[in-house]
């Protein structure tokens with residue numbers, strides 16, 4: 001009792017009077033409100049009024065008696081909230097004989113009674129239609145929700161926050177009108193001009209913006225940085241000095257969740273996948289064949305219509321993101337067989353270090369005849385060049401990176417050559433993309449574009465023997481050149497000078513020997529790749545790997561270690577998912593408006609332990625009444641509840657007058673049955 005603050009207790013109706021009609025401790029210092037304003041008399045006062053319409057449904061009269069939420073035990077009130085509370089609390093609203101409480105009157109304004117809950121009462125009151133009768137009925141509620149009627153509330157319609165995406169304001173649209181090389185105004189491109197047939201399957205395109213200014217600024221990245229989401233909403237990791245203070249059995253919060261760097265990385269990737277572009281449907285078409293939501297990837301390319309362009313797109317077929325590479329201004333006389341041949345040949349190549357080629361088709365959607373190639377999309381992929389020399393933070397090239405790249409690119413060569421195909425000069429540091437850790441790379445695409453524009457495609461594609469062999473031998477040189485260029489910048493990529501890029505004919509044996517900080521084994525591999533053998537022996541995967549087979553174990557090991565690390569991180573999130581479902585379950589059953597007038601949720605009701613348990617998990621306070629945020633306590637309780645163990649716990653009402661001893665198993669059963677009853 002000594003912990004109860006008499007200041008706030010004096011306005012709270014005594015629970016004993018609510019339940020028993022009297023309080024035996026009234027004269028022994030019980031700090032709660034007794035006497036003239038007591039709830040019991042309030043109920044008695046209310047009863048005759050109810051009789052006006054013979055609406056003496058016991059539910060209404062009994063409501064204040066058993067409403068657990070209004071009980072002093074678990075409706076903490078602050079001093080500051082006194083006035084608001086008295087406006088709505090049972091006692092103040094109902095004890096004055098002529099007090100006026102608005103209730104479903106003709107204006108229908110602010111009702112404190114939900115007619116859905118008690119149609120008899122509402123019908124009577126609505127029919128009486130007499131404002132001067134000052135009918136006083138009040139369902140005790142908490143101050144905050146007193147005027148909320150969930151059954152009569154207007155349907156909630158969230159307002160769209162996507163205005164930035166659909167903004168058709170000319171000044172925000174980054175592209176001026178563009179004419180293609182043949183002088184054709186692309187803005188005049190009509191949908192009927194297209195050969196695609198999806199128009200009915202997707203939403204109509206947005207209206208084109210009116211172009212008022214030709215001096216539009218091109219943002220260098222999209223979306224502009226100020227519109228990026230904040231990823232740092234979680235607390236940053238503790239400094240390591242603090243971490244060391246933990247005992248071996250203790251964990252800090254960040255050790256329980258996915259590490260910040262991985263979370264940020266994945267969130268950024270998600271953002272890139274979901275990013276949309278304010279397309280006019282004219283300069284960049286809204287839909288191309290089975291693909292929609294085109295977002296330019298090589299954004300600095302201003303001449304969108306005349307150059308090869310890359311877009312991130314979504315497939316209308318499987319909903320996944322892909323990359324669409326458009327080759328503009330195709331000769332109309334091109335043999336369509338070439339296109340199907342390319343698809344047949346290249347779609348068969350499967351290699352984890354090669355970006356998968358998915359589809360190819362012709363379209364007039366861009367105002368010309370274009371060929372579109374579809375590849376898998378890897379969000380935030382950066383070319384080796386950008387990763388090591390351009391983007392911030394720059395990652396300096398190390399010997400380990402070189403070995404990892406060598407092993408993965410050897411894997412690509414092996415896959416492609418085994419299909420009797422070649423890579424070509426796309427094997428360079430601008431076309432090899434970093435897609436993840438540790439140093440995971442993918443070759444963007446091979447030079448099969450040559451096949452499209454080469455007249456003797458059939459010969460090249462099917463060439464066996466000498467032609468293809470010669471081209472394949474060249475692939476080893478391209479690989480050597482890429483690695484040589486990277487080796488020249490080893491440990492130098494942090495300075496801001498542009499890295500030197502050699503041509504094949506510039507490299508000599510001496511230049512390889514002169515490479516600093518490169519180990520001899522790697523130099524031998526470079527010599528093997530870049531120079532022909534004295535015996536004119538052909539290069540092969542077997543010959544190449546014999547130079548660094550031991551390094552393949554190192555790559556295997558790092559890859560496996562990383563996989564295991566990611567698996568352990570994933571398993572942490574697995575637990576979070578389970579607990580999240582449990583919290584959802586608890587929240588679904590706890591605090592429902594209808595439970596306020598349900599006898600089962602009152603202090604003597606069967607569901608009352610759920611209320612106390614909820615407070616026990618989430619609303620702990622210390623001896624001075626200060627809230628305690630103890631994540632470990634929450635996790636421990638939730639886990640025990642989830643497991644339904646036999647351990648018993650004591651739940652105490654906030655006034656410390658009552659307590660319940662109950663096991664987690666009983667609580668679990670109670671929560672489960674309550675949840676089932678509301679979901680059935």
Ligand SMILES: Nc1ncnc2c1ncn2[C@@H]1O[C@H](COP(=O)(O)OP(=O)(O)OP(=O)(O)O)[C@@H](O)[C@H]1O
Pocket residue numbers: 297298308309310323355375376377378379380381382383386430431444
């Ligand atoms: N499959 C992909 N997944 C994710 N991003 C990609 C993919 N392909 C390319 N990109 C992104 O697009 C950028 C440009 O790629 P790329 O150099 O192949 O296009 P390009 O400039 O049109 O090439 P080019 O005109 O030389 O053929 C890359 O730096 C990369 O960030």
